[in-house]
Amino acid sequence: MITLYGVYRSRASRPLWLLTELDLPFTHVPVIQGYRLPDPKAPDAALNTASASYLAVNPQGQIPAYEEDGLVLTESLAITLHIARCHGGPLGPQSNAESALMEQWSLFAATSIETPALEIQYIIGDGGDKTPEGQASIAVNVEKLRRPLARMQAHLEHNQWLVGDRFTAADINTAEVVRYAQGHPTLLAEFPAVNAWLDRCQSRPAFKAMWAARLAEPA
Known part of the structure; x- marks a missing residue:
C-alpha cells in the first residue's frame, strides 16, 4: 500500500498529481510544513515536518515522503519517477x-x-x-x-x-x-x-x- 506524506501546497503536488492521473489507491497523510505554524512543537500542533512521528519517516523534516512495501523515498522527483516506473503504464517509461x-x-x-x-x-x-x-x-x-x-x-x-x-x-x-x-x-x-x-x-x-x-x- 502506498502512503504519501505532505500537503498539496508543497512539492507533494507532483506525486499527488500523478497518483490522481493513475487513479491509484493510496493513503494520504497531510503533513504541513512546520514553518507555517506558530509553534510546530506545541502539544496541540497539527502534524507537521517537526513532529516526532514524521521525523521518524523523514529525519530531514521535509515533505513529501513516500512509503511502499518498506521503501521510503523523500525527494518528490524520485517519488514521481518511481511511481511512473512501477505503476505508470503509458505515463511511465517504456524503455x-x-x-x-x-x-x-x-x-x-x-x-x-x-x-x-x-x-x-x-x-x-x-x-x-x-x-x-x-x-x-x-x-x-x-x-x-x-x-x-x-x-x-x-x-x-x-x-x-x-x-x-x-x-x-x-x-x-x-x-x-x-x-x-x-x-x-x-x-x-x-x-x-x-x-x-x-x-x-x-x-x-x-x-x-x-x-x-x-x-x-x-x-
Whole structure:
C-alpha cells in the first residue's frame, strides 16, 4: 500500500498529481510544513515536518515522503519517477531510453528552472514586483530562465510532450516547476510552444483535481 506524506501546497503536488492521473489507491497523510505554524512543537500542533512521528519517516523534516512495501523515498522527483516506473503504464517509461529521458527532463527542471522560477514567484507573492529592487531581481531571474525555456521551446515546437510523444511523468515533474514562473506577466509569452504545452498539462482533469484540492487547503 502506498502512503504519501505532505500537503498539496508543497512539492507533494507532483506525486499527488500523478497518483490522481493513475487513479491509484493510496493513503494520504497531510503533513504541513512546520514553518507555517506558530509553534510546530506545541502539544496541540497539527502534524507537521517537526513532529516526532514524521521525523521518524523523514529525519530531514521535509515533505513529501513516500512509503511502499518498506521503501521510503523523500525527494518528490524520485517519488514521481518511481511511481511512473512501477505503476505508470503509458505515463511511465517504456524503455531504458525513455527512463533516461524522463530522468533528464526532471533533473533539467530542478537544476535549470526551479530556483529562478521560485524566486520570481516569491518576489511577486510578497509584492516585490511593485518596487524597483524587486523588479530588478525579477529581471535577473527572468534572464536566467530564458536559456532553459528556449531549450524547451525548441523541443516542443516539434513535439506535443517531452518524452515518447505522449503525456508522461516527465511532463508532470517539469510542468510543476515551470508553473512557478506563470505569475510573470510576459515571460512565457516569449516561448509560445512552452506556454501551449503547459496549458495542455494544466487542462488535464487530474491536474484540475489536484489544483482544486490545493486551493481547498489553508494558504
